[in-house]
């Protein structure tokens with residue numbers, strides 16, 4: 001870290017414009033490419049405030065922090081999630097080579113392939129119309145009930161792969177929020193004869209998911225009447241690691257799709273948690289998604305020179321800004337409408353994984369360098385007309401990842417060319433900026449005159465219109481948004497998150513930080529005056545005055 005600190009002092013003032021001027025080969029030198037069949041995955045990281053030395057120092061740090069050993073340990077199923085005593089094997093879910101992966105003496109590929117076969121049979125039955133609802137009609141609407149990793153991943157992929165779906169035949173919906181509005185609005189769209197609910201929860205105890213699942217079950221039973229209650233298994237299936245709880249809920253174990261505790265929630269879209277995606281886009285496309293993820297895994301696992309390893313380089317760059325430039329946030333900006341939920345998915349992936357303040361060994365993290373920054377983003381060009389102003393001229397440094405597919409699924413007039421102009425121009429503008437002299441020349445055109453007053457006005461306007469530039473960005477180019485490239489893209493960010501975790505010496509695979517809020521919510525439930533809830537003697541008094549006041553307000557408005 002010390003060497004990187006020193007290097008930072010010598011690099012922080014260098015303008016990227018000068019780096020490009022000094023080296024006409026810069027774009028070539030700072031680009032990496034991966035080809036997977038016909039698919040192209042191109043990563044241009046030249047518009048970053050880095051030199052060759054930056055990468056060398058990060059590879060040195062990686063040696064010190066045993067990144068190569070960490071990668072090997074993850075792929076081989078070692079218990080690297082030490083606080084939860086679990087292996088981390090989402091890569092096994094997409095291990096299309098079928099290389100044996102042994103956990104506790106057992107090849108997990110047997111289980112993985114068994115569940116994939118079950119998913120295949122089920123998706124084919126539902127999609128072909130062979131699976132019938134309680135009145136004999138085929139399924140037209142699939143509703144995934146889940147939250148966090150049991151929602152964001154499949155939802156994001158369903159959006160991304162919409163061109164591969166046929167929503168006129170089969171639609172997909174997602175219910176996640178415990179706000180009853182979410183369930184209510186989806187239920188309005190459904191016909192009880194033709195809907196299929198998938199209750200997706202690793203633990204099958206998550207409050208939001210179980211509440212939504214019970215609400216949907218009551219809605220369905222209410223619609224079909226008691227005579228048809230026994231037909232519930234035709235409309236409710238489950239995905240979980242907790243098969244006992246699934247059975248308690250009343251879902252037929254034949255209609256339950258298992259996964260395992262070595263699959264972290266935010267890494268679970270590749271497991272049966274992806275069932276809604278597979279139903280929506282078809283099983284073959286789901287397999288292609290796994291193939292894409294596997295291609296990135298193979299690159300990540302086998303490219304030992306970390307300067308050529310795309311996830312590692314992406315991690316180095318992100319850490320460079322977070323830990324050295326102290327940027328508090330970064331933006332992921334997909335220039336493809338189908339990737340509209342990708343930033344939301346990444347928020348959980350990166351922030352739940354690396355939002356940590358304690359190292360693996362229990363000691364506080366190195367305060368001078370910190371851990372994960374906040375992530376945000378919207379599809380281009382919408383973000384340009386909303387928050388890009390802050391990225392261009394604000395006082396904070398906000399590094400950006402642009403994602404752009406060379407081919408579009410919707411060839412409408414000039415749209416795609418305009419989209420390309422915009423994404424390339426944004427990266428160029430952030431890098432180059434506009435000098436005061438350029439801005440002054442423009443100001444002189446709009447404010448004519450050379451007297452003192454005019455000059456003052458010209459200078460003021462030029463100050464407003466000057467861009468410092470030197471604002472970094474990555475450009476990730478895909479040949480097209482398709483199941484394989486989307487698989488590669490997701491796996492890229494998963495591995496980037498893991499490498500950063502290793503460099504920060506934290507456990508990227510637990511999430512204790514979400515527990516306190518859950519505990520306190522349970523504590524508050526009886527205070528809110530539910531008919532069944534009984535206030536535990538004196539609990540109210542243990543609450544701070546603000547929480548007490550909020551509880552009282554709620555009670556006043558919900559007293560009936």
Ligand code: F6P
Pocket residue numbers: 147148149150200201202203204205206209265266352511514
């Ligand atoms: O937000 C905490 C968390 O545990 C996530 O990691 C997980 O994806 C989500 O809750 C949902 O958990 P489950 O799949 O067990 O319902």
